[in-house]
Every structure is written in structure tokens, then in C-alpha cells.
Amino acid sequence: xxxxxxxxxxxxxxxxxxxxxxxxxxxxxxxxxxxxxxxxxxxxxxxxxxxxxxxxxxxxxxxxxxxxxxxxxxxxxxxxxxxxxxxxxxxxxxxxxxxxxxxxxxxxxxxxxxxxxxxxxxxxxxxxxxxxxxxxxxxxxxxxxxxxxxxxxxxxxxxxxxxxxxxxxxxxxxxxxxxxxxxxxxxxxxxxxxxxxxxxxxxxxxxxxxxxxxxxxxxxxxxxxxxxxxxxxxxxxxxxxxxxxxxxxxxxxxxxxxxxxxxxxxxxxxxxxxxxxxxxxxxxxxxxxxxxxxxxxxxxxxxxxxxxxxxxxxxxxxxxxxxxxxxxxxxxxxxxxxxxxxxxxxxxxxxxxxxxxxxxxxxxxxxxxxxxxxxxxxxxxxxxxxxxxxxxxxxxxxxxxxxxxxxxxxxxxxxxxxxxxxxxxxxxxxxxxxxxxxxxxxxxxxxxxxxxxxxxxxxxxxxxxxxxxxxxxxxxxxxxxxxxxxxxxxxxxxxxxxxxxxxxxxxxxxxxxxxxxxxxxxxxxxxxxxxxxxxxxxxxxxxxxxxxxxxxxxxxxxxxxxxxxxxxxxxxxxxxxxxxxxxxxxxxxxxx
Numbered sequence: 001x002x003x004x005x006x007x008x009x010x011x012x013x014x015x016x017x018x019x020x021x022x023x024x025x026x027x028x029x030x031x032x033x034x035x036x037x038x039x040x041x042x043x044x045x046x047x048x049x050x051x052x053x054x055x056x057x058x059x060x061x062x063x064x065x066x067x068x069x070x071x072x073x074x075x076x077x078x079x080x081x082x083x084x085x086x087x088x089x090x091x092x093x094x095x096x097x098x099x100x101x102x103x104x105x106x107x108x109x110x111x112x113x114x115x116x117x118x119x120x121x122x123x124x125x126x127x128x129x130x131x132x133x134x135x136x137x138x139x140x141x142x143x144x145x146x147x148x149x150x151x152x153x154x155x156x157x158x159x160x161x162x163x164x165x166x167x168x169x170x171x172x173x174x175x176x177x178x179x180x181x182x183x184x185x186x187x188x189x190x191x192x193x194x195x196x197x198x199x200x201x202x203x204x205x206x207x208x209x210x211x212x213x214x215x216x217x218x219x220x221x222x223x224x225x226x227x228x229x230x231x232x233x234x235x236x237x238x239x240x241x242x243x244x245x246x247x248x249x250x251x252x253x254x255x256x257x258x259x260x261x262x263x264x265x266x267x268x269x270x271x272x273x274x275x276x277x278x279x280x281x282x283x284x285x286x287x288x289x290x291x292x293x294x295x296x297x298x299x300x301x302x303x304x305x306x307x308x309x310x311x312x313x314x315x316x317x318x319x320x321x322x323x324x325x326x327x328x329x330x331x332x333x334x335x336x337x338x339x340x341x342x343x344x345x346x347x348x349x350x351x352x353x354x355x356x357x358x359x360x361x362x363x364x365x366x367x368x369x370x371x372x373x374x375x376x377x378x379x380x381x382x383x384x385x386x387x388x389x390x391x392x393x394x395x396x397x398x399x400x401x402x403x404x405x406x407x408x409x410x411x412x413x414x415x416x417x418x419x420x421x422x423x424x425x426x427x428x429x430x431x432x433x434x435x436x437x438x439x440x441x442x443x444x445x446x447x448x449x450x451x452x453x454x455x456x457x458x459x460x461x462x463x464x465x466x467x468x469x470x471x472x473x474x475x476x477x478x479x480x481x482x483x484x485x486x487x488x489x490x491x492x493x494x495x496x497x498x499x500x501x502x503x504x505x506x507x508x509x510x511x512x513x514x515x516x517x518x519x520x521x522x523x524x525x526x527x528x529x530x531x532x533x534x535x536x537x538x539x540x541x542x543x544x545x546x547x548x549x550x551x552x553x554x555x556x557x558x559x560x561x562x563x564x565x566x567x568x569x570x571x572x573x574x575x576x577x578x579x580x581x582x583x584x585x586x587x588x589x590x591x592x
Contacts, residue, residue, distance in 0.1 A: 011242045014217050017196070018237030019203035021262065021590055022212035023255035024190035025248060028230045028241075029164060030221055031172040038150065040114040048105055051112045055101065058152040063092045065148060069181045085177065086289075087311075091145040095317075097123065113150050120146040141201070144176040164188060169230045173221045180205035190214075190232035192239050194221050206234075207539050214239050235590045254589075261586045265542040269300055273545045279553040281527060283544060284341075284535040286513055290327060293334035295538040303338030305461065305535025306400070306513045307331060309384070310347050318380060324387035332395040339396045341438065341461070341535075342388055344381070346370045346402040370403035375412050385420040392432035400461055404439040407452045414456065440513075442466035447495040454506035460499055461535070464514030468492050487516050488572040493529065493563060500530035511535050520547045520587045521576045527553065528560025543587055550583040 043051060070085040091097065100119045105112060120142060127139035161170070161182035170188050172179070174195040180202045183191070188211060196202055196215025206213035212234030224230060224241050231240040231251055235258060240247060274280040284305030285296040296304060312319045312327065332340045347369060374381035388399050401413050414437065424431040441447050442463035450460065464487060469475065471491050474484045486492070496512075503510040513535035516522045520543050526534070527548070536544060559579055563572040581588050 011240055011244055011247060012223065014220055014223070014239045014241070016192070016214045016217035016220070016237050016239065017198060018214050018234050019196070019198050019200075020206035020209075020211060020213040021235035021258065022190070022210065023231070023233050023235075023251050023258060024169060024212045025229065025231045025243070025251070026167055026169045026189050028171050028224045028226055028228050029168040030224060030226045031170070038113050038117045039111055041111050043105075043109050043111055045109075048109075051105055052102065054153060055105075055112045055116070058149045059092055059098070061152045062145065062149045063089065065152075066092065066145070066178075069178060073181050085181070086291075087141045088145050088177065091142050092149075113153050116146060116149060141177065144178055147176070148178065161188065169232055171221055171224055171230070175202040175215075177201040177205065180209070183209060183211065185209055185211055190230075190234065192217055192220050192230070192232055194218050258590060261590060264586070265546055268542050268545050268549070269298070271545065271549065273302075273548050275527070275548060275551045275553045275556070277552050277554065279527075281531075281548050282533045283541055283548075284338075284511070284513075284533060285541075286535050286537050287331075290331040290334060292538065293331060296335070299538050299541045301338075301538065301541055302533070303396075304331070304335050304340045305511050305533065307340055307342045309342060309345055313345055313347065318383070321383050321387045321390075324384055325390050328387055328391035328397070329395070332391055332397045336396060339398055339436075341398045341400050343400045343402055343440065344371070344374060344384055344388075346440075347373070371401050371409055371413060372403065375409065375416070378416055381416060382420050385417050386424060386431075389417075389421055389424060389431040389435065390429060392435045393430045397432070398436035398438060398458070400438040400440060400459075402440040402463070403442060403466075404453070405443050405445045406449050407456070410439060410453055410456055441499050442470065442514075444471050444495060447499050450499045450502035451505065454502045454508055457508065459508050460503050460510040462496060462499055462510065462512045462514065462531075464492075464496075464512055464516040467495060467514070468516075471495060486569045486573075487519070487522060488525070488563070488576065489569050490564070490567040490572075493525075493560075493572070496526070496531070497529050497560075497564070500532075503532075504530065509533060518544065520544060520584065521573070521580045523547045524551050524556045524559050524579050524583075525563060525572075525576050527551065528556035528558070528563075530560075543590065547580065547584050547587055555579065555583075 066085055066088045070089075073085065097119060101112065101116050104110075104115045104119060108115060124139040124142045127142065161179050161184075164170070164184070164187045167187055167189055170183070170191040172191070172193050174193050175191060180191075183205075190212040191202075191206065192214045193202070194217055200215065203213065203215060212232050214232055214234055214237050217239060220239060228241055229243060231243040231247065233239075233251070243251070272280065273283045282302035284303050285292070285301045286306040286308070287293070287296065287304055288308050288311060312324060328342060368376055388397070391397055392399075399417070401410065404410050404413075417437070421431060436458040438457050438459035438461055439446065439453060440461050440463045441450060443466070446453065447467065454460070468485060468487050468489070472484060472486065472489060474481050500510045509532040510530070511533040512526055512531050516526060517534040518536040518540040523534070523544055524547070534544065559575060562575060566572055566575070577588070
């Protein structure tokens with residue numbers, strides 16, 4: 001019997017999260033899921049020194065391997081992306097992990113692979129439970145390093161991408177940073193995975209390598225076999241197994257169109273971000289690390305609207321004032337002459353449990369985190385504020401508090417800030433006489449009392465990710481209710497409008513720094529609601545700038561008014577997409 005053609009077998013269309021645009025077609029290579037088969041056996045007291053020696057040798061080998069990967073990425077993509085592996089090197093040298101492994105070796109009398117897997121599992125579960133997407137994704141860094149250490153203990157290699165020789169579409173349950181760093185763009189034409197998100201390192205590396213990628217497909221690794229033809233549309237988040245000849249012809253045409261669109265977007269780097277009728281909408285950047293400033297400057301963004309500082313607190317000890325001061329100065333200098341907005345630590349005490357010893361909470365997302373934790377622990381908060389005040393002397397730097405729920409918390413935070421300024425002045429340490437202070441509006445109570453808060457701050461920054469989540473009581477990472485996470489819900493739009501109006505009444509600007517600002521179909525709605533500035537991740541700027549440059553301010557206002565009058569979530573989203581189709585059809589083509 002002759003083999004069936006793709007048309008006879010039938011094509012299978014899967015939808016996931018498109019994290020890197022582009023279209024690719026090729027034969028699949030499916031990688032088996034890793035993580036099983038960790039040996040577990042008892043050891044005696046006499047064998048403990050031998051296990052420790054094996055552990056130390058594996059750590060040394062891992063450190064050398066990661067450093068080699070980092071050098072390879074630096075040569076290929078620059079220091080900005082090589083900086084991803086700084087976090088991996090920190091894991092290898094993490095005293096908490098190392099000392100916990102040593103301690104449990106002596107108390108549990110099990111082999112080092114088993115002990116390390118157990119210690120790392122507790123650590124990664126803690127990170128995976130964090131509400132912040134960026135911090136949650138850092139659990140992948142730890143898993144990647146632990147996997148490498150355990151493979152070194154077993155004398156096995158883990159650089160599976162290096163072994164690919166023929167052009168293919170790479171398919172796996174998940175891709176680690178090490179996997180993506182080893183990708184050869186001439187060989188791996190695209191990759192797809194069951195797991196992942198837009199903030200994962202695999203996604204970041206895919207965009208940097210300009211390799212089409214779709215993640216979050218749940219079961220693609222079990223639905224496709226090595227050798228099958230796979231079509232990947234990274235812009236639309238679509239993967240097609242066994243595409244028909246008609247489908248291949250259709251996508252060949254679309255691939256050429258998308259290539260042309262992406263080339264045209266590159267010409268916008270030095271263009272102003274303003275509407276057709278001359279209303280300027282500045283676009284700032286959201287960043288996690290100083291190394292990302294290279295991308296901010298290359299895209300000529302209007303400074304940094306959100307510098308997350310949580311990475312400073314992810315080690316085995318709290319960062320001191322001088323360490324923080326150095327980082328803030330470095331980043332502000334790279335950002336100059338544009339402004340750098342530093343957000344104070346936005347994490348809970350549960351994530352610092354190993355170094356601050358805070359009581360466990362049943363629901364840390366609604367507990368002592370962000371500004372609440374900082375006000376409860378002024379000893380930690382004041383170190384950060386002092387460092388910011390010192391860095392702000394002679395620099396274009398602003399400060400922003402997260403998770404403010406109302407005026408009382410703001411006033412408390414400002415009092416601590418003034419205490420720090422007075423202390424520095426008394427010590428004769430140079431610091432800023434005046435620093436712009438803003439608040440993140442991400443809790444409904446803050447939005448509803450924005451009129452009270454506005455006279456005491458210099459700007460508002462709306463964090464739409466949490467505002468939508470808290471307003472609609474929807475956990476945005478819970479698959480069971482994710483469909484209820486609706487940024488165009490009338491309640492969300494009214495809260496944004498209320499914040500903007502309160503800001504205008506007080507003469508202060510309002511920025512949106514959440515995912516809504518990076519969503520091309522929602523940009524016109526935000527502008528129509530009166531938002532003054534957008535702050536987004538650098539990779540999204542060209543699409544957003546293109547959208548703004550094809551809009552008229554008046555039609556944005558009309559859209560916002562129609563949306564508020566409608567009140568129907570799905571209808572509002574359709575209005576937004578219809579306007580995008582009219583003004584920027586090329587962006588809609590990329591989005592799908």
C-alpha cells in the first residue's frame with residue numbers, strides 16, 4: 001500500500017503563543033522530554049567526602065560550559081543577550097543552593113544527584129509561584145543549570161542543539177536557554193514547544209536570533225513525529241502539521257508579505273512616535289537588566305518607563321547600598337539624556353524567606369509584598385531608597401512605588417524617602433534635592449482614589465496586567481480562567497479613564513506600562529482614553545510606533561467613546577481590531 005499524502009492524512013492546526021514572528025516550513029525533529037531517571041541511593045558517612053568532591057567537580061565543569069556558551073552568544077548576538085547567562089553563573093555560585101546540598105548530604109545520606117534535585121525543586125517551586133511573569137520565568141534558569149550539573153555528574157552532555165546537522169523545525173516539551181543558545185539559524189529554521197511564554201528566555205533568544213517560534217502549545221511534542229512536515233507561523237502563533245499543498249502556497253505568499261512588512265518597520269527607528277495629526281505619544285522601555293539598554297538606545301526609545309529591580313534581590317544575600325547605587329548609576333548613564341524610572345522592589349517576603357525569615361502566607365499574591373513588604377521592613381527599603389537618591393544626584397532619574405493601594409501607603413513611603421534624604425545630607429553624602437516620584441496604579445482601590453493620590457506624585461504609571469487581574473478576580477496564569485482575563489472589560493476601561501482624568505486635573509502625565517501598551521489593537525483605545533505615554537518591551541516598539549503613526553487622534557477619541565458607550569467586552573475588542581485593520585492592515589497581518 002502506498003504512503004498517504006499530507007492531503008490524505010489531513011493537516012492538523014495547533015494554536016499557541018507566537019513569541020517570534022516569521023514563517024518557516026520543514027521536517028520536524030522531536031526531542032525527548034528530559035528530567036527523568038535521577039538516581040537515588042543511600043550513602044554512608046565515609047562516602048560523603050567523595051560525593052562532595054563529585055559535586056564540586058560538576059559545578060566547576062558547569063561553570064566552564066556556561067561561560068563558553070556566554071562567549072558564543074556574545075560573539076553572535078552581543079553582550080545584551082549574553083547577559084542572560086549571568087543569571088546561570090549566579091546559580092552555579094549560589095551559596096544557598098550549595099550549602100543546602102552539602103547540609104542535606106550529611107543529614108539525609110543520599111547521593112548528590114538526588115539531593116541536588118530535591119533542593120533545586122523547592123527553590124524552583126518558590127520562583128514558579130511568583131506572580132510576576134519575569135521572576136516566574138527565572139525558575140527556568142535554575143532548572144537549566146541544575147540539569148547541566150546533574151548531567152555532568154553522570155558524565156553526559158546536554159547540548160542537544162549542537163548535534164543537529166540538517167535543516168529542521170525543532171520540537172520539544174520545553175527549550176532551555178542553553179538549547180536556544182546552541183541553535184544554528186542555518187539549521188533550526190523555527191522551534192515550537194509545549195511550554196513557555198513571551199517572557200521566557202527561549203522566547204527572548206528566538207527574537208534575538210530572528211527564528212520563528214511558537215510556545216505554549218501544550219502537547220505538540222506528542223502530536224508530531226520526527227520527519228513530519230511542519231509549518232510554523234510565529235507571528236500568529238500557529239503550527240500546522242502535515243500542511244496541504246494549497247496551505248503551503250498560501251503561506252509562501254504570506255511569508256514574502258511579512259518579510260516586506262518587517263523590513264519596512266525597521267525604517268521607523270529614527271521616526272517620531274506621533275499621530276497623523278501631530279499628537280506625540282512617547283514610547284519608553286520596560287527593562288529588567290542594564291544590559292538591555294543597548295536595545296533601548298538602538299530603537300531610540302524615550303528612556304525607560306519601568307526598570308524592574310527585583311533581579312538585585314534574587315541572590316543569597318540582600319544587595320547593599322553601594323551595589324545598588326552602582327547599578328542605578330550605570331543604567332541611568334546608559335539611558336541619558338532620557339529619563340530612567342526605577343521601580344522599588346516588587347516582590348513578597350516569601351521570595352526572600354531564606355534571608356529575611358518572614359512568616360509563611362497562605363496567599364502571598366494578596367499578602368505582604370511590594371510596597372507593603374517595604375513599609376514593613378524599612379531596614380531593607382531604606383537601603384534601596386538611599387541608593388536611588390544618591391544615583392539621582394545630577395542624573396535624569398525618577399522613582400516609582402509598586403502596588404500602592406491608596407494615599408496612606410503613598411504618604412508613608414514618602415516619609416521614609418524624606419528620612420533617607422535627611423540622613424544622607426547629615427552624613428554629607430551627595431544626593432538629589434528633588435526626585436520625581438510616581439506610583440504604579442495596579443489595584444482598583446488606587447484607581448478609584450487617584451484624585452487623592454495625584455497631588456502628591458509627579459506621574460502615574462498604570463500596570464494593566466495586575467489592574468485587569470485584580471479588577472476581574474482572574475488569575476491570568478490559570479488556564480481554567482484565562483479566557484476571563486479581558487483588558488477590554490468596561491470596568492477596566494473606566495478605571496483607566498478615571499486615573500487619566502485625575503492625572504490631568506492635577507497636571508501630571510499618565511503612562512501605561514502593562515501588556516495593553518504593547519498590544520497593537522489596543523493602542524488606539526488607550527490614546528483615546530487620554531493616556532500620555534506608553535512603556536513597553538523594546539522588541540515591540542516598531543509595531544507600536546507604526547500603529548501610532550497611522551492613527552488620527554480624533555478617531556482614537558471616537559473609539560474610546562464608542563467603547564465606553566457599548567460596554568460589551570467582545571464588541572469593544574472588535575471595534576479595536578476593525579480600526580487597526582483600517583489604519584494598519586500590515587500589523588494585523590503580522591498579528592493574525
